[in-house]
Each structure stands twice: as structure tokens, then as C-alpha cells.
Amino acid sequence: MSMMDFKTEFKPTTVQPQQIEGRSFEMIDEEIGPHPYTEEQYPIVRRVIHASADFELGKSLVFHPDAVQAGIQAIRDGKKVVADVQMVQVGVSKNRIEKHGGEVKVYISDPDVMEEAKRLNTTRAIISMRKAIKEADGGIFAIGNAPTALLELIRLVKEGEAKPGLVIGLPVGFVSAAESKEELAKLDIPFITNVGRKGGSTVTVAALNAISLLAEQV
């Protein structure tokens, strides 16, 4: 039985995903109103709004002044990208990272991470960041889910143990998420974060995809 084997006739539409995206971006440009973002930051804000349909969330983004250039450079240099959870990993456009030799890693379900977290009575998210720093320091850390992962990464940076190329820290939630992002925004390292409880895997993916698109441009 074929996929097309229905009783009624199939009328193929000719929807072009690029056209939908272009029209969406026009609508965002029309509706966004005044904002404080630079020309290089705005494509990231726009793509976050596109992924969330939430102007409030888009306009809550905060950038370290070096963030966008640092992200572009990390991708062009083929640095690793570390996702905190698998949803972020599968959402990221891989081809624009892998063409430079980079790859998108997630450590949270690795057997050694699970064992170590159990042994130390702590979360897998925390231990996964410790492994990530050993394997991917200098890369892009994209954290969309776990405030505890972001807090551990911040601690490692403060103690001089980690020097990530860029931290995209956009965890969502009612407990610790906003606080973890406030802490990130105090660091003098390249970061993209936001103010408040909102965030999540889809907007983290959107921010990262926006940067890898910028890395395509000359």
C-alpha cells in the first residue's frame, strides 16, 4: 500500500518553506518596534522571536558585546558545540557546523556521566558540563533546559577551570532558571542569555542556528 493510496485525490500544495520564513521575518520586522540590538545581534533576536512567536522573549535577550563575533569564530574554527539536552542537539542545523569540522555533542546520557552523578549524589546535568569542559572547552555551550548545568559551567568559569568560546544560556523554568541567567550575565565572557523565566530548547536552537547562518556570510 502506497502513501498516496487514499480514496480521495491528493492536491499537492506548493508551499515553499523559504517563502514562509521570509514572510515571517517581514512580519517580525514590522511588529517589533524599538529595540536596543545592534545590526549583528538583531538576526539572533529575530530568529528567537520566529521560533517562539514571543516578542517579549525575543526582547529579553542580553548579549555580551563579543558574543556574536565569538560564536561566528568558534563555528568557523570548527570548535565543538555542546548541547545540554538531546532536544537541543537534534534541533541544531548540523551541516553549517560540520562543514568547518565541528560537531554537536551532548553528554548527559553518557554511561560515565550517569555513573559519576549517582556516585556523587548530584545531577547528570552538572556532571555532563564537567565532562564537556574536558572535551570541548573553547567551544559553544548551548544550554536550553537545565539551570543546574548552567550554574556549574559558571562556577567552572569563575574558578578558572573553563574558558568556553560562547555560552548560549537560555534555560526555562520557575526554579533557578532566571537566577542562573543573572549569574551568567555578570561574567566577562562571550554569552547570549535573557532576563526572566522564559527560554527553552527551541529558542536555544534558534539562537545557535542564527549564529551558524551568520558564519556563512563573508
Add this chain to the structure above:
Amino acid sequence: MSMMDFKTEFKPTTVQPQQIEGRSFEMIDEEIGPHPYTEEQYPIVRRVIHASADFELGKSLVFHPDAVQAGIQAIRDGKKVVADVQMVQVGVSKNRIEKHGGEVKVYISDPDVMEEAKRLNTTRAIISMRKAIKEADGGIFAIGNAPTALLELIRLVKEGEAKPGLVIGLPVGFVSAAESKEELAKLDIPFITNVGRKGGSTVTVAALNAISLLAEQV
């Protein structure tokens, strides 16, 4: 070199994810205010708010009166769950579905779907729904990303070609998303959707996980 091999000492925290979730739910209960949801619908609303930190989004949810019971029944009967994109598939808690014999499928990257979409000059999202109806009719359709997938599923239902057990239709976006959800809400089949542009993979996963948790209860 071990994961624990840092210059500074690691102070394990004893963060318990269940405690964080419990406290988050208390905060949502305190802040949500008046709402129209029944006792069986509210756990889904709450988990959507938990995943988005967005009360507006949570309170935009719309339920067909049979939706929650139909979802619970589909899971208990071991029906398939169809995700429109891989981000939804990886986010869903599998164990509560697989223990009843169900599985979480995504068809959008299947070679036959890609070929057929190319041949018919249409989107993979549309063709993936046609394949899903052949392989998983009666199951739960969880659509968090592609309005075109939802519109094709609605068309198949209207033409009597499809009879899904439950449609969770929460695509996000500026073009067609709100309109596709309005169309879904007109159908007399079990659905969970929302009003407006917001939605996405994370809230679709949250709604589905809330239902599979309800299916655990006696």
C-alpha cells in the same frame, strides 16, 4: 584524565529534580489565577506552563471534551505516537508509552517521504502525515512545528481518510500556525490545541508527557 580532575574541589550539590518540579508546580498553582480548565485538563495546562514559563500560552490551550480521556486510552492501548519532528520525538518520555506496547515515531526524514515530497513538489511535513495515517491511524499525533503537517492531517480527517485517537496540534509561527489551529478546533475529534501564534516542540512534548503521566494513575 577523569571528569573530576579539576584544580579546584568539586562541591556536589544535592539538587533533586523532583523537588524542583514540585516547587515549580506550587508556584504555578499560586500564580495562575482564574481559569476555565477541568480537573483532568489542568495537569496538562500546568505542565505546558512549566515548560514555557508562559501563563499566557498555558491559558490559551483549548481542549475537545474527549481529549484527555482519549489520550489516556490511546496510551493504555499501546497505540503509536506520531511526532511531526525529531525534537518532539526525543523530548517525549518513552518509558510510559513503551510499557503499554506503544512507540514514538517520526516519518519526516524517511527516504520514501523525502522522495515522494520531491516528486509531488510539496513539503516533507505533508507527506509524512500521509505516511503516518497509513501506519499509525488511531494513535496520538503530536504536531509542534509544522502547520502544513497539521493542515494536511485536518484535510485527511475531513475527507474521512483519517481517524486519529488524539491530535495535539501546537505548531508555532507567524504564517499559518494560528490558522491551522483554528481549523483543528472546529473538528469533532479529540484534540488539544491553542489560540494564537505561540506553541512549539517543547510545549507539545509537555502536553504529551502530562497525558502519559495521567495514564499511570488508576
